[in-house]
Amino acid sequence: MTDKKTEKLPMCDREAARLLQIQMQTGNHRKAGDVFLTALFLGAIFVFAILFWILPDRAMSETENRSLAQAPKVTVERILDGKFTADIAEYMADQFPARDFFVNLKALSETALGRGGNNGILFGTGETLVTREDLPSIDNMKTNLSAIAAFSAHCESLGIPVTTAVAGRTADVLDHTLPGYYGSVYSDRLWATLSTEAEAVGVDLLNLRDPLRARAKAGEYVYYRTDHHWTTLGAYYGYAAIAEAMGDTAAPLSDFSRETVSESFYGTTWSTAGASWIDPDTMEFFRFEGDEAYVTSILDAGSERSFPGFYDTDYLLKKDKYSTFIGGNSALVTVTESGGEDRETLLLFKDSFAHAVVPFLARQYDLVIVDLRYYKQAPAALIDEYGVEAVLFLYNVDSLTASASQRLLMASLE
Amino acid sequence: MVFSSLEFLFLYFAAVLFLYFFTPHRFRNITLFLVSLIFYGWGEPRYVVLMFLTIAADYAFGLLVGKYRESSPRRAKTWLAVAVAVNLGILAYFKYFNFFIDTFTAVSGISVKAIEVALPVGISFYTFQALSYVIDVYRNDAPAQKDFIAFGTYVTLFPQLIAGPIVRYKDVDDQLRGRTHSIALFASGVRTFMAGMAKKVLLANAAGEIWSRLSSADELSVAAAWLGILMYTFQIYFDFSGYSDMAIGLGKMMGFSFRENFYYPYMASSVTDFWRRWHISLSTWFREYVYIPLGGNRCGRGRQMLNLLAVWAFTGLWHGASWNFVLWGLYYFVLLVIEKTFLLKLFEKLPKFISHIYTLAAVVFGWWLFVFDDFSAGLTYLATMFGGGKAIGFIDAAGMLELSSAAVLLVILAVASTKYPRDLFYKLWQKTDLMRTAATVLCVLGFTLCVAYLVNSSFNPFLYFRF
Structure with missing residues (x-):
């Protein structure tokens, strides 16, 4: 620990600043690249958010052979004791757009990593x-x-x-x-x-x-x-x-x-x-x-x-x-x-x-x-x-x- | 709500981005303050009241300390003392009261009734931030914040509200008054956020799942026990540093610049070095607001030791209301003192890999102390690692299965803990514009995979959530 009151930024912050500078440096494609990434990120978040709300909810997952969580009921009491937000999490995971695609992707990724199985199977x-x-x-x-x-x-x-x-x-x-x-x-x-x-x-x-x-x-x-x-x-x-x-x-x-x-x-x-x-x-x-x-x-x-x-x-x-x-x-x-x-x-x-x-x-x-x-x-x-x-x-x-x-x-x- | 969740990304944050960027510049703090309160109230709505009281109290303390700072230092000091007492009092009540009672009962044999109280999320983090504000004002490192909204935004700022980094007030004072936003900074924030999310969802959760299975197994081979504690070592690093990266990335997207919280701690060459790289914002806080005020190393050797002891006992206790955390803090106190006394000098003469291996061993042992709040379970696990306890031979079938299915993951975890991938990446970045595209492709791939793991996950804890 140093006792100097006038501190110099630690190594990691100096490096982070340097790396940020590298990212912000003008390159030929800099601006286009940043706009593209920003658009992709916002696009992904908003498209899935909107799809999630407009697509009809499924009652059952045939592939998983179980009933899926439905939109939670909103009551003051449920919000206050935190039940509502817990249900929202489950609801989103179960009704997420292209859920089957994502479930399958995870299994593929686990296989590629040589995990020898997925979800306990x-x-x-x-x-x-x-x-x-x-x-x-x-x-x-x-x-x-x-x-x-x-x-x-x-x-x-x-x-x-x-x-x-x-x-x-x-x-x-x-x-x-x-x-x-x-x-x-x-x-x-x-x-x-x-x-x-x-x-x-x-x-x-x-x-x-x-x-x-x-x-x-x-x-x-x-x-x-x-x-x-x-x-x-x-x-x-x-x-x-x-x-x-x-x-x-x-x-x-x-x-x-x-x-x-x-x-x-x-x-x-x-x-x-x-x-x-x-x-x-x-x-x-x-x-x-x-x-x-x-x-x-x-x-x-x-x-x-x-x-x-x-x-x-x-x-x-x-x-x-x-x-x-x-x-x-x-x-x-x-x-x-x-x-x-x-x-x-x-x-x-x-x-x-x-x-x-x-x-x-x-x-x-x-x-x-x-x-x-x-x-x-x-x-x-x-x-x-x-x-x-x-x-x-x-x-x-x-x-x-x-x-x-x-x-x-x-x-x-x- | 944790950042690595579907409801954060596609419900909360989508709404926040929309609201934030459609708010005129000068009202953006209000927006941030309100959405941060919602974020805070998400899991435990009742504690929004507590949060509000904390903000109001510290806002007033800041003004009072600021008012008397020049005219009446004695009054300023009194108000500072009141602020410290109130903040630590709240923290002590919610986090440590039952711990004190249990300890009192154990020592005295007199049974006192424990209170029923849930730990408010992030109280250890935001209390320290609030204290940093009042102290910074007292020390004239920052002016008192007259704008209640700006101050409320500082305390509740959702990216670092529940798990840090612990932002010192003087570091963000000017950012609260005005920030610049740019696409370049936003894109950089997206990259940082994605890296953090991949660390958390893809690495920490995978390691954690193996650890949770092995740590609760009825029988364990020696090799599996080592695999287990290694997996916890990786889990806690990727979990926490991933979370910090996500916070820093979110901050950047909204024009904030937070300081780094981790710097490849598992590459440290000594325990002293480790603590310069691990949870930097916390060690900085303790150095700035405890160690140095106590006199640091300026009052002689004996006093310095005492100061260090205090800092590390508190660091341990900060991590949780349980004796194993205190022990964990004291363990680092002892190691740091040994290093200060002679070990660091000795290491200078030895090949580097020796000090590196020593550091890793010390840190892994530290995590063993950290993870078991049940001493007897901890001792059994330690014994198992050395052939005693629950051990059934050096390796068994289940152990082989765990090891072989974790082999690739282990390599990825080890490589990802080092600085080399990042250095290589930026080297290439400077050489070719293609790396910007590569970064975008990586972000898309990483994001898709993270969503896949979140959609189909039964295991997504966040370790620092309870601190």
């Missing part, structure tokens, strides 16, 4: 998009497994057999698309923990990761590249393993005629990653004779509806094509054969991975399908209500760790 080989989550919550998993164990014990005391099947995430099954050193390191750890914890509470776990991973390594198209779900083929292999575990004979692949229903399926990981240059996935239905005689009924209070077969084909025209299977996420759904003989009833606790498996299971069972993330009543009551004769838990490992949604199973027993 890793870019695997073969245009595979993989959600990265190294160390998911083990606490949730423990809670869920104990709840499943307690409910299973209850069922078995009633003489109802229970099967618990867990499928892998894209990171578990398509691990060979990730860098070699990373590969299945965290996947293996998670599954080792899963099997230890399941054993600790006495849940006999059917591992669907290993068989599907083997199929994937052999080059079969069992998981989507742009979505976090398995393909219909993957779901079939999942079904085959489940049927075997339940002591049934799985219908052979040759029973089905494979129908390609979309070649332009862009899933959730594609939406998050913003990587529009990646090719879409193909979606299939595995049709079989008489599959139109089934009825899928959604029983959620206030939005009851039903449709023939297993597919709500309206979704094929939208972005969210996976919701074609039994009409997407609902709290309570039944699938029955209309006018068919009296069949065994299977109570299925599930997440969306099970949706693509439903057509296979429905050939043998009448299904009562419960999603505990949305279903808020006592699940045990369903056993009597529907005369349940078998129970299947079918989850992706992600659902077991993401939240403790199975806790409700315990509550209903008390």
Whole structure:
């Protein structure tokens, strides 16, 4: 520190002054260049500002598959507590002109920088998009497994057999698309923990990761590249393993005629990653004779509806094509054969991975399908209500760790 | 509202430019004053009242000090003391009250109820600016400002309101009375602003995202822990210097000339040198308004040490109401004293890279002190960097993934921290007119990329916002 009161400008200010002088020096194109830059800057700011106000607001982003923020309400109270300005920020980001272009540009730039992914999605080989989550919550998993164990014990005391099947995430099954050193390191750890914890509470776990991973390594198209779900083929292999575990004979692949229903399926990981240059996935239905005689009924209070077969084909025209299977996420759904003989009833606790498996299971069972993330009543009551004769838990490992949604199973027993 | 946001650029600033340049010259201060109040009230509208009271009080103090400066120095001094007490009192209440209470409770065991108060944005910055005004008037470095609007504009001027640079009143006194605007200056302002925005949005945010992920990871390898603290080192520099550049650029667009706030601090050859290059406006403030008034180095060695100690304890505390900031300030006090005593002389005899590496290591360690306000978390992280703590080996799969995906970014960050790109740029600029075009192309590209990152960003914090 200098003590001189009469200070000389520090180095940086002298330099800044020199550089400013260089910029202001007369050159041939000086004036034109400065006018041009000024015009560009003002143009960009005003054009986007005006476009933002005059372009109509979008309610949904099809590409990102979510609803977009709308113009915030103006009230004195909201302005005073700062809520209004916070909403403005979100509103602008969501309704910004050419939003999709900018989202895509960011993904491109991240790729160019060798970041290996964008927004938490890793870019695997073969245009595979993989959600990265190294160390998911083990606490949730423990809670869920104990709840499943307690409910299973209850069922078995009633003489109802229970099967618990867990499928892998894209990171578990398509691990060979990730860098070699990373590969299945965290996947293996998670599954080792899963099997230890399941054993600790006495849940006999059917591992669907290993068989599907083997199929994937052999080059079969069992998981989507742009979505976090398995393909219909993957779901079939999942079904085959489940049927075997339940002591049934799985219908052979040759029973089905494979129908390609979309070649332009862009899933959730594609939406998050913003990587529009990646090719879409193909979606299939595995049709079989008489599959139109089934009825899928959604029983959620206030939005009851039903449709023939297993597919709500309206979704094929939208972005969210996976919701074609039994009409997407609902709290309570039944699938029955209309006018068919009296069949065994299977109570299925599930997440969306099970949706693509439903057509296979429905050939043998009448299904009562419960999603505990949305279903808020006592699940045990369903056993009597529907005369349940078998129970299947079918989850992706992600659902077991993401939240403790199975806790409700315990509550209903008390 | 931060400059690196869509609502600032396309809502607020678009309106400000329109209003400002359509206002006749002599009313431009009014326009600036009003829009600056809106800027200030954007996040915390209630504190506009506090801001207004601060301005009114300091306006009055300035007039009183100015009035008695010649006729009655004793009265001038009294009013100066009142001004200092009021300004620091407000700062102490809003920023440090709960900190004092917590510390008192911890030491005495007597529990005192904390108050519920949100920190007014930028209070540390504008309080220092207001103080600089009254002191400058007292010292006869500037005349008292009779024009309330001009004074209000000085305190609230939105480019530097919430995060500096801390403008000393005497530096802008004449600019408040009249400024010249030109296309050349405006274009230069656009270039400075764009450079700052790119630093903030493209570099600081990328580095910060990696740091936030690594610092909160449940397990960490040694290499990843080092990558993490390096990323924070880059984040805080690009964040803050980018913000200062944006402020300077915005100022230029409206005819102001603010002084530089950063001068490639990571190229410093000693810690002493680092502090001549880092947050220059703050160290200048402390030197001018604390160190020198206390006697500086003119009252003997012992007194100088005491003065330095006071300055660095306050510098630390200025950064936040938490003991780790005080420790961080004292840490620099110790290093600076060591350097003054013998280290700088020793460095003159050694190759330059040694002092450079020492400085970087000292600064990175300093950021470790700075970033953890939870001591035990900080110690665990430090241990992890040396194989203890949460460390799971030298490098693991997650660490490899972080390192390989950050490799290019790391090179860019390192190069961008040096002076070389700028020097090269201006060398070429003087040789060929093409560089003016190149600068424009860079601005357009940078702007487009920044907007892309802002539109699709979940991570856009501003570190100095809370000071």
